[in-house]
Amino acid sequence: MSTEIAEVVEKKSEPLFSKKNKKLITNPLDIDNPITVQVLGVCSALAVTTQMMPALVMAIALLVVTASSNVIISLLRNTIPSRIRIIVQLAIVSLWVIMVDQLLKAYVYEVWKQLSVFVGLIITNCIVMGRLEAFAMGNKPGPSLLDGLGNGFGYGLILLLVGFFRELFGGGSIFGFKVFEALGINYTGNGLLLLPAGACIIVGIIIWVQRSINGFREAH
């Protein structure tokens, strides 16, 4: 199955930013968003979005992991024995996740402490494994890179959006800057938004808005 896809794509020699390849970046932002449409990676989206800073770092971490794992797996795709391909994918993903974790610990220690287990849990994040199995195993490194970046951006976009509402209305600040205080408004933070349930509600509202704009209908 995977070799079939590979042949179809490899026959044509197309520029990296062809119309079709651009879709690899833009689709995950909206109509194929990993969180709101595919509903993957929701666990971390709830856990790290109480403030925007950790959400941003988490988004960058996932972006680096999906993009680089996609490229490596795509480069290796013709050598990977199909019987152990999941294990090979897992090894590559773990490699990048541990790399990112070590880099965060070395350069942004405070944020690393806040993210704690969630960086490690990128290994089990379905978005990463999903893209490797569904795309990188059957496509060239260039498009795979775009696909990884696209899904990373799509994930990050939702994370930042959720983080924005939770930090603003839950804690009254954005990136730690006290917005309401600066505007001279006396605002008491809404504690519900700081709980995981608050994130669920916001993700739900985002999905609702997105579906009404895109005219989504549930298939019966």
Next chain:
Amino acid sequence: MRQSNLYIILYAAAITIVCGGALALASQGLKPLQDANVELERKQSILTTVLPLKKGDDINALYAARVKESVIDFQGKVKEGLKASDIDVAKEYKKKPEERLLPLYEFRDQTDLTKVNNVVLPVYGFGLWNDIWGFVALQADLNTIQGVSFQHKGETPGLGARISSEEIQDRFKGKSIFDADVLKSVFIQKGEGNDYSNDPHKVDGISGATLTAKGVNNMFVDYFTCYKNYLKKNQSTITQNL
């Protein structure tokens, strides 16, 4: 060929070696930076117990100028030739109290560097789910608590994890650990929202975190007992020097 067992075994071995090698390199290369972060955090936790730190304060410089480290034993004798920063409190915690090496940090006065303003003791224990640790600063009378700072590995967010918040840590300020000559320690009570300002050995509780609070209480008793000999021996001499 790609399906043969030999190929699969060799492929798996190669992936393992390459990934393992890359990670070993990264871990070794980044270790100095990571260790510096951990060290800075330790210094920061010690300093926050005695004075409010502002953003942008040079923690390393402040620490080097005003904190004098030493290591003592259960009897309260100073162990020469040992550096407090080399003592792993988590490791010492596993030994019997009488055998532990105990780091001690003296916070000196800004103008008169011979004057000890505060003595900071490390504490280590077990909360509800995992290890908890921190520092307790005593005033020069070696009895009144100047400030505390706690950290934890896995206490429940919103409940036990509140021990690392300033709100909870501030409640310990001004409490006493001795009653006359007897070590009484300080105990977090059950139930939140009660006023214990008249009782020097009781601290208002953390709602929903009774077991984490119990861990903190045990940790205090454990470590104050370890330092008791030193504190009692020096209570008179330091007070005379004031």
